[in-house]
Amino acid sequence: MTRTNWRARVGAWVGGFGLPGGFDATSGQRRLKGFTTSRAHVNALIAGAGPEMNARARWLVRNNGYANNAIESWAANTVGNGISPNSTIATPARKDALQRLWLAWTDEADAEGLTDFYGLQRRAAREVFMTGEVFLRFRPRRADDGLVVPLQVQMLPSEMLPLPHNAVAAGGNVIRQGIEFDLIGRRVAYHFLRRHPGDSTDPGLSGETVRVPASEVLHIIDPAEAGQLRGVSRFAPAIVKLFLLDQYDDAELDRKKVAAMYAMFVTSPAPDIPLKPLDPDAPLDQYEVAPGQVVRLDPGEEVTVSAPADSGGTYEPFQYRTLLQISAALGIPYGYLSNDGAKGNFSNSRLSLIEFRRRVAAWQRSVMVFQMCRPIWARFIDTAVLAGALRLPGYDRRRGEYLAVDWLPTKWDWVDPLKDANAEIAQIEAGLKSRTQAIAERGYDAEQVDREIAAERDRERRLGLDFRRPGSPAQGPGAGDPNADQNEPDQNAADPNQDPTQDTAPQEGP
Incomplete structure (x- = not known):
């Protein structure tokens, strides 16, 4: 065999559907004969299908329950309720001033004035789920606009950045799907439409x-593939089944509607002689039957009552299995998708929720916090310092220190909170987690909670109240004795002059 023939034969083997005994996934035999795929990059697929896919996703959200x-x-x-920031500035007064200013600004954050900053988070989450992306634009304001910080955020839907806009800009920059890149691939600009292409008003x-x-501009997107420029709707793998299931439901509803009607068919042996109604003014094709009515028929005529077929016992299982597939495609638990709490026991429901919440937590951290919350927090502080609304000494040198923040999502709620609370208390008492961590997981600032608890305890002492559970570790000595002197110092309390790192246990001997 010559070298050329050998290479040709090997090329035929490797370049075909696979070597004998290889991967069935690449075979072109009977089972996969109709399995055609595209080798186009995801950007090319989005450019061709993106507008129609987004339009169908929006239609389903508007019309499909x-x-x-x-x-x-x-x-x-x-x-x-919102993913809120908790600044890690060490100085309590500066941290408190920053948090108060942020809270005041959140009510003015929306450039449209329709919601607050946390409402913008919710709208952004909806848009990313529906169309795969959303854009936020910083809108600096004048000092005389009356804002606590002269900055607002404007939300722009996916359709405002035209997918077909591909060109070479001045200086050699490349515009791809509305996004302009410099010569080393960095995003330098976005080319937005001046108005929404579908808004004729x-x-x-x-x-x-x-x-x-x-x-x-902030581009909020959850890319599914490497090199992806624009977003893909989360509805993409579920659009077909959602639409067809909706049509199937409509057909079954019409079937039930027809079945509930009382329809009669009159059969006459002489079809050339039409049956005349008793009322000469009534239409020839209209016959009404009232309860208890005696209907007179001509000789040879018969009445047949319609009996449309029922949906039978296949309707419920078919609906359930189809909704399970839609649930898996959307990444939403079946119970959340259908509001059906009858199927599944407590343990199975809890397992599905744990998996769902892991996915949500990952999305919160990698998308919502990283792409939206962090840059807005940084721009807010920069603008506040430049506008004189916030005083942070040495900000130009210590900017990273002042920007440090923990983002706290809303606490998860469980079906059995008592068991979860007891488990969390046991973890804290065993040293497996700190109170600060437990409070942060609930979406609160531990320092703020401690200040509130201290203020409540002080008020309770002044009023002679104590709402703590008897035997609780939070109770101090004598807390259960109403006659105890609240002003008497605790003999077991730590000496404020004592180094907390030293052992304070009593020593043996004289």
Whole structure:
């Protein structure tokens, strides 16, 4: 065999559907004969299918109850009451001033004035689930606009950045799907439409774009593949089944509607002689039957009552299995998608919730916090310092220290909170976790909680009250004795002058 023939034969083996005994997944035999795939990159697929896919996803959310319930469940679990910041500034007074200013600004954050910052988080979570992405634009304001910090955030839907916009900009920058990149691949600008392409009520110029620097834009996206530029709707693998299931439900509803009607068919042996109604003014094709009525028929005529077929026992299992597939495609537990609490026991439901919440926590950290919360927090502090609304000495040198923050999502609620609370108390008492960690997991600041608890204890002492559970570790000595002197110092209390790192246990001997 010559070298050329050998290479040709090996090339035929390797370049075909696979070597004998290889991977069935690449075979072209009977089972996979109709399995055709595309080798196009995800960006090319989004460019061709993105607008129609997003339009169908929005249609389903507006018209399909399951789709609407899924997106509401996703927003409620990923954002809830809001993912709030907890500054780690060491100086309590500066931290308190920063947190108070942030809380005041959150009510003014939305450029449209429709919600607060945490409402923007919820809207962003909905948009990313529905179309795969959303854009936020920083809008600096004038000092005389009356804002506590002259900054607002404007939300722009996916359709505002045109997918077909591909060109070479001045200086050699490349514009791909509306995003401008420099020569080393960094995003430098976004070319937004001046008005929404589907909003005919906006009198703005249709089709015109405006270049916005990338430093003023946040692109919130959960990319599924490497090199992906634009988002893909979470509804993509579920659109077909959601739509077909909706059609199937409509057909079954019509079947039930017809079955509930009382319809009769009159058969006459002389079809050339139409049956005349008793009322000469009634239409020839209309016959009404009243309760207890005696109907007179001509000789030879028969009456047949319609009996449409029922859906039988296959309707419920088919619905359930189809909704399970839709649930898996959307990443939403079946109970959250359908509001059906009858199926599944407590243990199975809890296991599915644990898996769902792990996914949500990962999305919160990698998408919502990293892409939205962090940059907005940094821009807020920068603007507040420059505007004189916040005084942080040495900010130019210690910016990283002042920007340090922990983002606290809303606490998860369980079906049996007592067991979970007891388990958490046991972990704290065993030293497996700290109170600070436990409080942070609930979405609160441990220092703020401790200050509130101290203030409540002080008020209880002044009023002679004690709402703590008897035997609780939170109770001090004599707390259960109403006659105890609350002003008497605790003999077991630690000496404030004692080094807390030293052993304070009593020593043996004289």
